[in-house]
Amino acid sequence: MGEANSIPTMKDVAREAGVALGTVSKVMNGIPVGESYRKRVEEAVAKLNYRVNSYAKGLKTNKTYTVAVMVPNLVSPFFSRLVNCLNRALSARKYRMLLFATDYDPAQEQEYVILAEQQKVDGIICLSYNPELKVSDNVPLVSIDRYFGAQIPCVSSDNYGGGRLAAEKLVENGCRSLAFLRIGSRLTNEPNKRKDGFISACESLDIPYTLKIVDDGTPYAAFEDFLREHLRPEGGLDFDGIFCVTDALAYQIIRSLRSMGVRVPEDVQIIGFDGTRAFGDQDLICSTVVQPVPEIAETCVDLILEKALSKAPSLICLPVTYACGGTTRS
Amino acid sequence: MGEANSIPTMKDVAREAGVALGTVSKVMNGIPVGESYRKRVEEAVAKLNYRVNSYAKGLKTNKTYTVAVMVPNLVSPFFSRLVNCLNRALSARKYRMLLFATDYDPAQEQEYVILAEQQKVDGIICLSYNPELKVSDNVPLVSIDRYFGAQIPCVSSDNYGGGRLAAEKLVENGCRSLAFLRIGSRLTNEPNKRKDGFISACESLDIPYTLKIVDDGTPYAAFEDFLREHLRPEGGLDFDGIFCVTDALAYQIIRSLRSMGVRVPEDVQIIGFDGTRAFGDQDLICSTVVQPVPEIAETCVDLILEKALSKAPSLICLPVTYACGGTTRS
DNA sequence: TTGTATGCGTTATCAT
DNA sequence: ATGATAACGCATACAA
Numbered sequence: 001m002g003e004a005n006s007i008p009t010m011k012d013v014a015r016e017a018g019v020a021l022g023t024v025s026k027v028m029n030g031i032p033v034g035e036s037y038r039k040r041v042e043e044a045v046a047k048l049n050y051r052v053n054s055y056a057k058g059l060k061t062n063k064t065y066t067v068a069v070m071v072p073n074l075v076s077p078f079f080s081r082l083v084n085c086l087n088r089a090l091s092a093r094k095y096r097m098l099l100f101a102t103d104y105d106p107a108q109e110q111e112y113v114i115l116a117e118q119q120k121v122d123g124i125i126c127l128s129y130n131p132e133l134k135v136s137d138n139v140p141l142v143s144i145d146r147y148f149g150a151q152i153p154c155v156s157s158d159n160y161g162g163g164r165l166a167a168e169k170l171v172e173n174g175c176r177s178l179a180f181l182r183i184g185s186r187l188t189n190e191p192n193k194r195k196d197g198f199i200s201a202c203e204s205l206d207i208p209y210t211l212k213i214v215d216d217g218t219p220y221a222a223f224e225d226f227l228r229e230h231l232r233p234e235g236g237l238d239f240d241g242i243f244c245v246t247d248a249l250a251y252q253i254i255r256s257l258r259s260m261g262v263r264v265p266e267d268v269q270i271i272g273f274d275g276t277r278a279f280g281d282q283d284l285i286c287s288t289v290v291q292p293v294p295e296i297a298e299t300c301v302d303l304i305l306e307k308a309l310s311k312a313p314s315l316i317c318l319p320v321t322y323a324c325g326g327t328t329r330s
Numbered sequence: 331m332g333e334a335n336s337i338p339t340m341k342d343v344a345r346e347a348g349v350a351l352g353t354v355s356k357v358m359n360g361i362p363v364g365e366s367y368r369k370r371v372e373e374a375v376a377k378l379n380y381r382v383n384s385y386a387k388g389l390k391t392n393k394t395y396t397v398a399v400m401v402p403n404l405v406s407p408f409f410s411r412l413v414n415c416l417n418r419a420l421s422a423r424k425y426r427m428l429l430f431a432t433d434y435d436p437a438q439e440q441e442y443v444i445l446a447e448q449q450k451v452d453g454i455i456c457l458s459y460n461p462e463l464k465v466s467d468n469v470p471l472v473s474i475d476r477y478f479g480a481q482i483p484c485v486s487s488d489n490y491g492g493g494r495l496a497a498e499k500l501v502e503n504g505c506r507s508l509a510f511l512r513i514g515s516r517l518t519n520e521p522n523k524r525k526d527g528f529i530s531a532c533e534s535l536d537i538p539y540t541l542k543i544v545d546d547g548t549p550y551a552a553f554e555d556f557l558r559e560h561l562r563p564e565g566g567l568d569f570d571g572i573f574c575v576t577d578a579l580a581y582q583i584i585r586s587l588r589s590m591g592v593r594v595p596e597d598v599q600i601i602g603f604d605g606t607r608a609f610g611d612q613d614l615i616c617s618t619v620v621q622p623v624p625e626i627a628e629t630c631v632d633l634i635l636e637k638a639l640s641k642a643p644s645l646i647c648l649p650v651t652y653a654c655g656g657t658t659r660s
Numbered sequence: 661t662t663g664t665a666t667g668c669g670t671t672a673t674c675a676t
Numbered sequence: 677a678t679g680a681t682a683a684c685g686c687a688t689a690c691a692a
Contacts, residue, residue: 007468009685020663025687034661049466051448055388056685059668064385066428074404074414075610084404087431096445098396099429101417115426118381136379138337248609278615279578279606280405339669350679355671364677386669389684 008048017044028052058120067304068098068116070109070126076248077276078291079127082144085297086125093305095122106130123304131187140309142300146189150314155299156190158317162289163197166243166271169287169322171205173269173329175241178202178209179230181223181253182245185216190317191245194273198243210239223249224256231260236267247272250286254327270327284325292318338378347374358382388450397634398428398446400439400456406578407606408621409457412474415627416455423635425452436460453634461517470639472630476519480644485629486520488647492619493527496573496601499617499652501535503599503659505571508532508539509560511553511583512575515546520647521575524603528573540569553579554586561590566597577602580616584657600657614655622648 010028014021017040026033027041044050058064069086071079083099090097098121100112109130116124116139123140126133133148135141143154170178180198184191195213202209212226230238244250250272254264264270265287275290277283295318303312324330340358344351347370356363357371374380388394399416401409413429420427428451430442439460446454446469453470456463463478465471473484500508510528514521525543532539542556560568574580580602584594594600595617605620607613625648633642654660 007466011685021686022663022665022688023661026662029687032661037662051444051466053389053450053685054448055385055394055450056668057687058385059383059389059670059685060687062668073610074410074417075407077405077609080404080410080610083429084431087404087429091430096449097429099413099417099427100421101414114381118384119426120383120385248612251608251612276609278581279407280403280410282578282581285608341669351670352672352679352681353677356678359671362677367678383669386684387671389669389686390671392684 008050009053010050012048013041013044013050016048017041062120064120064122065094066096066098066119066121067301068100068112068119068121068124068126070100070102070112070116070124070128072104072127072129073101077280078246078274078293081280081293082127082297085294086300088294089297089301093301095301095305102129104129106133109133125300125304129185129187140304140306142303142309144296144300145191146187147315151310153303153309153312153314153316154190155296155303155316155318157291157296157320159190159193159320160197160200161317162273162291162320163194163199163243164201165197165320165322166194166273166289167198167201167205167207167209169328170241170243170269170271171201171207173241173265175239175269176207177239178207178241178243179237179239180209180211180213180243180245181226181249182211182213183216183218183220183223183249184245191273194243194245220252223253227253227256227260227262231262235261237262240268242268242270244270244272247274247276247285247288250288250327254286264327265329269329271322272325272327275323284323287325287328288323290321290323292320338380339383340380342378343371343374343380346378347371392450394450394452395424396426396428396449396451397631398430398442398449398451398454398456400430400432400442400446400454400458402434402457402459403431407610408576408604408623411610411623412457412627415624416630418624419627419631423631425631425635432459434459436463439463455630455634459515459517470634470636472633472639474626474630475521476517477645481640483633483639483642483644483646484520485626485633485646485648487621487626487650489520489523489650490527490530491647492603492621492650493524493529493573494531495527495650495652496524496603496619497528497531497535497537497539499658500571500573500599500601501531501537503571503595505569505599506537507569508537508571508573509567509569510539510541510543510573510575511556511579512541512543513546513548513550513553513579514575521603524573524575550582553583557583557586557590557592561592565591567592570598572598572600574600574602577604577606577615577618580618580657584616595657595659599659601652602655602657605653614653617655617658618653620651620653622650 010024013024074080087097102109125142127144145156147154272286272288275288276285340354343354404410432439455472457474475486477484602616602618605618606615
């Protein structure tokens with residue numbers, strides 16, 4: 001009795017195989033044992049359908065092969081692509097992913113960090129909107145898109161370079177006057193540098209530009225008002241190129257413009273940011289600055305599994321690329 | 331020494347508070363203890379920044395408050411919406427999510443199930459493409475969209491009803507001849523019933539219909555060929571309404587038709603399936619049969635946490651709704 | 661090379 | 677109500 005319908009343990013395997021407990025442990029961990037022993041153990045494992053208990057193992061070894069990932073949500077294409085790549089990167093290294101969606105709520109973020117700490121994860125990868133997130137310093141942390149300080153590595157796209165690239169591409173395609181549109185968090189984060197790069201390029205190219213920047217939560221109508229103000233009676237707008245801070249915003253702007261009778265890209269060319277594709281893998285939504293999401297994911301995972309996290313660089317910017325999605329001339 | 335920089339345990343808390351180990355355990359689990367004791371323990375916990383070790387706890391209690399979720403990927407909008415809702419549903423019940431993306435690979439699916447079993451999860455929720463998936467019967471399993479047998483509850487949309495609904499809506503909107511387009515797995519699964527419902531409605535309404543059904547992996551060009559075959563010299567197609575098995579397919583079909591000069595919805599009306607929105611939360615891609623994803627997620631989580639999974643219904647179909655996304659007249 | 665014994669951090673069963 | 681102690685399943689140092 002006792003072995004009937006309950007989950008088998010190492011002890012059961014040892015008894016079944018007629019060997020000692022330690023021998024079973026060695027076999028399960030790939031430590032050399034006599035060939036005949038190994039075989040008997042393997043047979044017993046198969047017969048009993050035995051699985052090592054990661055909880056008992058983790059308790060002993062202080063290693064859980066689990067990494068927590070924390071993002072605002074999974075429906076935004078950038079986040080879902082990111083989590084998808086992180087998941088692949090972790091799986092490839094035999095790690096498991098514990099996933100938390102925070103809905104941009106700082107309180108929830110803090111709560112999930114505590115949960116992850118309890119879970120004794122081997123590390124936390126987060127894209128956080130809580131500037132004062134508290135994390136015990138005995139659990140490795142890597143941040144995406146937000147710089148927390150020198151001790152915590154931050155991985156992001158080269159947002160500044162991406163902003164420059166967008167302006168340059170618009171000008172290359174014949175634009176003579178540009179606009180930058182942004183909606184986003186007021187918190188300082190890496191994506192805010194898209195604007196700085198854009199302005200920098202405009203100034204070195206000596207191209208006039210307009211900015212329309214609003215805080216998260218502002219109704220979209222603010223942008224429609226802005227566009228209408230710049231509509232010209234003879235058709236077109238006061239500018240012939242627009243850089244939108246994300247593809248999601250670009251998508252809305254394009255809709256608005258078309259409904260106003262402005263042609264894209266004939267009257268105005270538009271570049272977004274992210275590299276979003278319809279249904280994740282079909283065509284681009286718009287011309288865009290593509291974030292290197294697979295590389296971001298790989299970098300985060302490499303960092304978090306690194307022993308010497310403390311002497312890792314505090315900011316790693318990965319190169320972006322430009323892709324034409326039909327809302328620019330090329 | 332030993333307590334200096336290492337992670338505090340219950341023993342440390344007990345010593346700090348000057349109480350017994352068991353007392354600390356009781357406080358951490360909300361079991362009544364004397365008021366003065368509780369206070370001293372709480373102070374010690376705060377001072378040491380103590381967190382219970384879920385691994386040790388899980389080892390004792392055989393309960394991990396963790397559920398494994400397995401889906402093909404996170405970039406497909408339906409999957410990412412599903413995982414997003416599952417995550418919310420689990421969080422709300424204080425459960426954690428272990429996430430596995432299988433990339434439609436049966437071997438990986440089997441491997442992840444084993445990982446989940448080792449992890450002693452309290453249950454597995456999966457959307458599987460492995461018809462012979464083996465799961466120990468001591469871990470609760472709930473399936474989405476694939477019927478594994480009477481012992482394993484399967485949750486899905488009312489795909490049959492959705493197929494009927496699509497046909498009915500097209501006819502309501504004036505269509506007199508319909509087509510059904512599908513690409514998908516040859517494995518029997520619930521979404522295959524969309525076709526059956528569609529046909530059933532066409533027949534009861536006495537409306538002629540055409541089917542174009544291809545296996546996963548077939549190049550999309552097969553559909554373009556099909557459309558071209560049915561192009562009429564005088565404009566339009568041999569049919570004036572199309573039901574596509576997913577929004578993703580509908581999106582491609584709409585593009586193809588427009589490039590062929592066929593107007594949507596003037597010449598032909600189109601309905602997809604899923605309820606996909608641009609960027610997860612913006613406008614619909616097309617007119618569509620909306621899957622009740624939040625309800626599917628809630629149902630799965632309720633089932634998996636249920637004690638008596640064995641006497642749960644073996645198939646639960648949740649009601650779908652129709653939404654106009656501009657590719658039908660209404 | 662194989663077996664034995666101890667302890668990881670917690671809960672739960674006991675006496676007290 | 678509180679304190680001591682034995683498990684939980686495993687890895688490992690040590691003995692054989």
